[in-house]
Amino acid sequence: xxxHCGREIDYxxxxxxxxxxxxxxxCMPEAGVCTMxxxxxxxxxxxxxxxxxxxxxxxxxxxxxxxxxxARMGCLDLIGKIHAVDGIETISMTTNGLMLRGRMEQAKAMxxxxxNISLDTADPQTYRTxxxxxxxxxxxxxxxxxxxxxxxxxxxxxxxxxxxxEQLTDLAAMARTRPISVRFIELMPMGCGANLxxxxxxxxxxxxxxxxxxxxxxxxxHGYGPARxxxxxxxxxxxxxxxxxSHEFCGACNRVRLTADGYLKLCLNHTAGLDLRxxxxxxxxxxxxxxxxxxxxxxxxxxxxxxxxxxxxxxxRMNEIGG
Ligand code: SAM
Ligand code: SF4
Numbered sequence: 001x002x003x004h005c006g007r008e009i010d011y012x013x014x015x016x017x018x019x020x021x022x023x024x025x026x027c028m029p030e031a032g033v034c035t036m037x038x039x040x041x042x043x044x045x046x047x048x049x050x051x052x053x054x055x056x057x058x059x060x061x062x063x064x065x066x067x068x069x070x071a072r073m074g075c076l077d078l079i080g081k082i083h084a085v086d087g088i089e090t091i092s093m094t095t096n097g098l099m100l101r102g103r104m105e106q107a108k109a110m111x112x113x114x115x116n117i118s119l120d121t122a123d124p125q126t127y128r129t130x131x132x133x134x135x136x137x138x139x140x141x142x143x144x145x146x147x148x149x150x151x152x153x154x155x156x157x158x159x160x161x162x163x164x165x166e167q168l169t170d171l172a173a174m175a176r177t178r179p180i181s182v183r184f185i186e187l188m189p190m191g192c193g194a195n196l197x198x199x200x201x202x203x204x205x206x207x208x209x210x211x212x213x214x215x216x217x218x219x220x221x222h223g224y225g226p227a228r229x230x231x232x233x234x235x236x237x238x239x240x241x242x243x244x245x246s247h248e249f250c251g252a253c254n255r256v257r258l259t260a261d262g263y264l265k266l267c268l269n270h271t272a273g274l275d276l277r278x279x280x281x282x283x284x285x286x287x288x289x290x291x292x293x294x295x296x297x298x299x300x301x302x303x304x305x306x307x308x309x310x311x312x313x314x315x316x317r318m319n320e321i322g323g
Contacts, residue, residue: 001058003300011061011225011255012054014047015322017072018260022096023132024118026158026193027318030132035320042262044074046280048081050258053290055087057297063092063116065322067260070099076110083111092116094156094323097142098134104142104149114152117143121157121164122171130163147178154181154222154240159204161197168204169211175237176212183227183240190269191317201243208232208239215239226252244268250303259321264296268321269304269313 001009018036092114127136146153175182187198212232226249227240257265262277274296
C-alpha cells in the first residue's frame with residue numbers, strides 16, 4: 001500500500017495485550033493500570049483475519065508486541081497462525097525476554113524470525129530500578145538462548161537521564177563479542193515517558209565513540225525500521241540509533257499498528273485510525289474491511305509531531321500501543 005505521501009506501508013506491529021510482568025519507568029505506572037477487559041481484546045482468530053487482509057494489501061513484515069506479548073497465553077500459537085498467512089515474509093517479536101527462557105526452539109519452529117529484547121542496562125540494580133523488579137540475569141540468559149538457536153537478536157535500550165545514562169557503554173559492549181545489534185532509542189514524551197529526561201542520540205553516540213573509537217557506518221540490512229547502524233572497530237555486532245526526536249524519520253515511515261483492542265493506528269502520536277474490532281464484530285465482510293483499511297492508510301499522518309501542538313495527540317500509554 002502506498003499512502004498519500006508516497007510511502008510504501010509494508011510493516012504491521014500487532015500489540016496482543018496491554019498487560020505486562022514489568023513496570024518500566026517510562027512505560028507503565030507502578031500500579032500497573034491495564035484497562036482492557038478480556039472481551040475487548042482481539043481474539044487470535046481476529047488478529048489472524050486482520051493479518052490475512054493486510055497481507056493481501058501488501059503487508060510483508062509483522063512484529064508481535066504488547067504489553068508483554070508472552071504474558072498472553074498462546075502467544076507462540078499466534079505466531080504459527082501468522083506464519084501460515086500467504087505473503088508474510090518475517091515475524092519478529094518485541095519482548096522484555098523474561099518469559100521466553102526455555103521456549104526459544106518452540107518460538108522458532110512456529111515461525112519467529114527475529115527478536116527485539118528490551119534491555120536498558122546490564123547492571124542488575126539499575127535494571128531492577130528501571131523495570132521495578134526485573135532480574136537482568138534472566139534477560140541475559142534469554143539473549144544467549146536466542147543466539148544459540150539462530151534467531152536474529154536486537155537489544156532495545158532507552159537512555160534516561162539519572163538512571164542508565166552512565167551505563168550505556170557497558171550495554172554497547174555486549175555487541176563486541178556477540179552478533180547482535182544494541183540499539184539506543186530516544187525516549188518519547190508519551191505517557192510515563194513525558195515526566196523523564198531523555199538523552200539525545202548525539203550524546204549517546206559521543207559516549208560510545210569515546211569508549212570504542214571511530215564508529216564506522218554499517219549499511220548492511222538489519223531490518224525494516226528507521227535505525228541507523230554503526231560498528232566500532234573489532235565489534236562482531238553493531239550499534240544502532242533510533243532518533244525519533246532529534247532526527248525525525250517520518251518521511252521514510254513504513255508502518256502501521258494494531259492495538260490489542262483492534263484499533264488500526266496510523267501513527268504513534270496521533271489518534272487517527274480505524275476501529276477494526278467494531279467492523280469485524282459488526283459483521284463487515286472482507287471486501288468492506290479491506291476498502292476501509294486502504295482508505296485509512298491512504299490518510300496516514302505526514303509526521304508524528306511530538307514537538308508540535310497537534311490536535312489529536314495520542315493519550316494511550318506505550319504498553320497499550322506496543323511501542
Ligand atoms: N514488553 C515488550 C518490551 O518491553 O519489549 C514490548 C512492549 S514495549 C511497549 C515496546 C518498546 O517500547 C520497548 O522497547 C520499550 O523500551 C519502548 N518504550 C516504551 N515506552 C517508551 C517511551 N516513552 N519512549 C521510547 N520507547 C518506549
Ligand atoms: Fe512492560 Fe515493555 Fe512497558 Fe516495560 S516497556 S513495562 S516490559 S510493556
